[in-house]
Amino acid sequence: MTPTARDGPLPAPGASVAPAAALASAVRPPGPPRAAPAAPGGITDTDFALLARIVQQESGIFLPPAKKGLVASRLTRRLRALALPDIAAYCRHLQSPAGAGERGQLVSALTTNVTRFFREDHHFDALRTEVLPPLLKAAASGRRRVRLWSAGCSSGQEAYSLAMTVLDLMPEAARHDIRILATDIDPQVLETARAGVYRDEDLAPLGAERRRRWVAPAPGRPGHGRIGDTPRALVVFAPLNLIGDWPMRGRFDVIFCRNVVIYFDAATQTRLWRRFAQILPDGGELFIGHSERISRDVLACFTSAGITRYRRTATPLPASPGTAQETPQ
Numbered sequence: 568m569t570p571t572a573r574d575g576p577l578p579a580p581g582a583s584v585a586p587a588a589a590l591a592s593a594v595r596p597p598g599p600p601r602a603a604p605a606a607p608g609g610i611t612d613t614d615f616a617l618l619a620r621i622v623q624q625e626s627g628i629f630l631p632p633a634k635k636g637l638v639a640s641r642l643t644r645r646l647r648a649l650a651l652p653d654i655a656a657y658c659r660h661l662q663s664p665a666g667a668g669e670r671g672q673l674v675s676a677l678t679t680n681v682t683r684f685f686r687e688d689h690h691f692d693a694l695r696t697e698v699l700p701p702l703l704k705a706a707a708s709g710r711r712r713v714r715l716w717s718a719g720c721s722s723g724q725e726a727y728s729l730a731m732t733v734l735d736l737m738p739e740a741a742r743h744d745i746r747i748l749a750t751d752i753d754p755q756v757l758e759t760a761r762a763g764v765y766r767d768e769d770l771a772p773l774g775a776e777r778r779r780r781w782v783a784p785a786p787g788r789p790g791h792g793r794i795g796d797t798p799r800a801l802v803v804f805a806p807l808n809l810i811g812d813w814p815m816r817g818r819f820d821v822i823f824c825r826n827v828v829i830y831f832d833a834a835t836q837t838r839l840w841r842r843f844a845q846i847l848p849d850g851g852e853l854f855i856g857h858s859e860r861i862s863r864d865v866l867a868c869f870t871s872a873g874i875t876r877y878r879r880t881a882t883p884l885p886a887s888p889g890t891a892q893e894t895p896q
């Protein structure tokens with residue numbers, strides 16, 4: 568994966584970090600030390616439970632106890648940035664009034680952002696050969712708009728792969744009402760996505776022809792390329808928490824939500840599948856990750872269109888358990 572702001576020693580520009588001295592006093596324990604301290608660099612069960620609860624509330628990401636070591640190592644940079652001695656102090660900071668803004672940083676530190684250009688390329692083949700041609704034809708004739716969504720776009724490779732697939736078929740696509748929305752909960756990866764500068768080895772899956780057409784030199788960055796203006800013109804990056812409110816109006820013809828829900832618990836996954844089903848028109852397509860599965864009840868309003876590829880049918884969304892009425896928009 569292309570390095571993101573996460574790989575730098577400091578938090579993202581603009582992130583508010585309290586002065587170290589003020590923080591140290593804010594998090595100093597009021598009473599005697601806890602009975603069962605963690606090993607140095609380690610994490611107690613109580614602290615892990617607190618962190619897992621906050622992360623699940625904020626993002627839907629489920630952290631099983633087996634991830635304790637991973638959580639501890641991912642938080643090392645946050646401890647350094649906040650000048651905190653250990654995870655126990657970090658947990659006290661999170662619960663203090665001064666720590667309210669830290670919840671987002673915690674989620675950013677614990678998201679898995681692995682991605683690459685044209686990942687699972689059979690999905691892009693299906694787009695190019697089956698899904699996009701009729702949509703682009705209708706857009707070219709001015710009969711309709713076309714909307715694609717990369718939900719959980721990480722550092723942008725998926726969204727730019729979508730843009731290049733559109734452009735392979737229609738180089739003048741930006742002149743029509745064709746757009747790709749690319750969203751993620753993590754502002755740090757969105758910064759990388761907007762910059763659109765990637766290492767040569769990360770750009771390799773594009774192949775020589777796409778690289779020549781759609782990637783420009785990155786000034787002052789030898790060994791890197793910058794996504795060109797034409798693919799950029801098709802993509803809008805925005806922060807969005809998939810378990811929060813969705814401000815978008817209108818439906819999406821194609822949704823890519825791949826390798827995102829795998830980190831959610833089953834109930835959160837089901838709620839998300841239901842929301843995708845509501846925002847896809849009849850015939851709209853949902854592409855998911857190779858190890859993900861749509862919940863059985865929601866599957867009733869999709870038909871399988873290929874490997875981890877689902878087409879919305881006209882079947883109404885079944886009522887969700889405990890919901891009096893819920894109808895597709």
Ligand SMILES: C[S@@+](CC[C@H](N)C(=O)[O-])C[C@H]1O[C@@H](n2cnc3c(N)ncnc32)[C@H](O)[C@@H]1O
Pocket residue numbers: 625626627628678679680681682683686718719720721722725750751752753756807808809810824825826827856
């Ligand atoms: C493994 S990456 C997948 C990237 C890309 N879709 C792919 O398949 O290559 C998962 C992304 O989901 C994002 N994510 C996790 N929870 C999220 C949430 N609640 N709302 C939006 N994005 C979320 C993470 O920040 C991360 O960038």
